[in-house]
Amino acid sequence: MAADKGSNQSVEKAVALLEAFRDGEPRRVGDIARETGIGQSTASRLLATLEAAGLVERDPVTSLYFLGTELLTLAGVAVNRIPVHRTSRMVAQTLAAELGLGVNVGIRQGSELVYVCHFEGAQSPKSHTLLGERVPLHATSIGKAVLSGLTAADRDAVLSRGLPAYTQRTHTQRAMLDRELAVVARRGYATEIEEFVLGRASVAAPVVDRSGATIAAVSISGPLSAIALETREPELARVAVETADRISSALGFHGPGY
Template identity: 55%
Template sequence: MASDQSNNQSVERAASVLNAFLAGRPELRVSDVAKATGLGTSTASRLLATLESLDFVERDPISGLYRLGTAPITLGGVALNQHPVHREARQIAQDLAAVLGLGANVAVRRGDTMFYLLNFEGRNAPRSFVLTGQRKPLHATGIGKCLLLALDPAERRAMIPRPTGFTPYTITEHERLDEELAVAAHRGYATEIEELALSRACVAAPIRDASGTIVAAISISGPLSVIDLPARQDELARVVIESADSISVGLGYVGPVGPHGSLGSSVPPQAQGPAAPVGQGRG
């Protein structure tokens, strides 16, 4: 039993060392890792040496600073390739970004945050970094709002007791959030306009699995001046809903059953229109 506890503690310490690199600084000294983890300097140094031998971290031979190595990339790639939502969504999201010139993102819920499984940036919405693997708040994002539709108001309040404000436009009152989600549920998509970051907006739609449960969401995002929601919201809503439809079908979702036993479209009437440039909705 003592041996098991010691092994568990070693794993936890190694994980805490790796997590120290998630705080934003790409390179750390041994003392930085020790401070971030609460470990002694000698313990942090030994763990870093072991992780370096396994390619989880690497040490710059000139500065002596540590950064994440290639092993986490390998594990992340395998995890993504094995995730059913990622498999079904990757090509659809890539096509969206290419055709629209905007960002296309897919995320799932992990606790009280949304977790990006993938993102592609179109020519009009470039980024110098990838969103994959990052976490963002549920209540301040279009994807997050879609994921919150899987919960009832009581569950939402328990999960996010005090919604944090990030900009002057963030919804921080539960009653307003309930109203926003009711609108999103009715029309089949959610929007976010400068609620997480100024000058950016998105349109998102929920993705369902074979049981009909919302398991992920997809969004189209970009700078306000490019996404131009006042003029393009209906168009982008139709495209993102049909893209979510395609991914859901790939996951085994057959859609709501109509009054005569036929499958009904998940695209609400107000979002329907001419065929979208990408995505194959059930129609």
């Protein structure tokens, strides 16, 4: 049993080391040890093991560590097994090209939403890919679209840790968020203007599975100058809802009581 416990602890420490690179910045052994609370000698041994497996890489000149390319292979396998990704990938890619805006599809994991599709339009370029990125549910249109389809109990559980502010426009009061979610549920789509990232806006609609449960959402996003929700909201909302319905149908949903 002691060996099993030690092995589990080693895995937990290795995972903690990998999680330290979540912001994409390279790190030295000392930095990683300090951030994770793992002894430097232990961190060094674990990083050597991860490097041998291709999960991290080390710059021979600077001795800085960064995530390894073997993770790309594992990530590709992981995302391709997700039904929402498989059914929405081509739909989202085509839509991004047609609109010239960003199109994302995300699934809920706990209190966050994880992007499983991300495509950029000509008017909405990004300096980095968002695939796999986690975003808060309460401060994004794609997250609010998912929240609108949850039961009251599930929503309470998801939001139990509070509503942190990302900008001055983020909803931090539960009552205000609940009022907006009631509107989202009634009209079938959510909007967001500078609630998560300054200078950007989005509109999103929920995706449901064959049982009608909300499991994901699709969003159309871009800089304020390109998305112009004050004039384009009806058009983009219609497209978002139609796209979400198309993905839901591909997942087996054929309407209430079908």
